[in-house]
Amino acid sequence: MSMHLSILGRVDTTAPPLKLPLAAGEVRTGFPSPADDYLEAELDLVAHLIQHPSATYYLRAKGTSMTGAGIYDGDLLIVDRSLEPKTGHIVIMSVDGELTCKKLGSIGHRPYLFAANPEFRPMPLEGRECQVWGVVTHNIHSLAPGFSV
Incomplete structure (x- = not known):
């Protein structure tokens, strides 16, 4: 993941x-x-930044698979559970019990999650246990060295 x-x-x-x-x-x-x-x-x-406060939560990103979308290790993500996930949205999804952050899309008519880093292959969702936890609406990361959000 x-x-x-x-x-x-x-x-x-x-x-x-x-x-x-x-x-x-x-x-x-x-x-x-x-x-x-x-x-x-x-x-x-x-x-x-928050349209639906009662349906919104914060997550901390860990990893490098979404750097092409501007999401870096340690970034603070704002996630809205009330939004309907659509193709092209960056989503938080549980795939086989593990949370991941990826772009929702498809290949042909089959659903996939896509990383925003060419080192990672698309992740097929067909035949896997999946649950959307929300749509990432904003990403906050620090530009000041030594300062974390």
């Missing part, structure tokens, strides 16, 4: 909103724009 997951917990629907400053405008990856140097509003990341 190559990508193992650690369940971290559910979204705390009773927690008060934590609003952080949101800068107006967009950040450029080229030359900085000093005109965008002011605050627009405050943003509650939970409200922004």
Whole structure:
């Protein structure tokens, strides 16, 4: 399977909103724009990232099979159980009792899970015990060395 997951917990629907400053405008990856140097509003990341709090939980990714989709070892995944998984969605699925994170798809008319790393082959689902645990809606990973999410 190559990508193992650690369940971290559910979204705390009773927690008060934590609003952080949101800068107006967009950040450029080229030359900085000093005109965008002011605050627009405050943003509650939970409200922004989580559409269905009572059906959402967090997982920690472990492995390298999804690096091509921007999911790296140690990343924090936000998973929504209320969403209907569709072809192309990145899903959390139990396959023969082991949790994995892969892209849902098919070859011909047969369902498969696909890694986002060419070192891993597609995983056929036919004839296996499978249960979808949810659709990955967001991935959070740290860009600062020594800082983990």
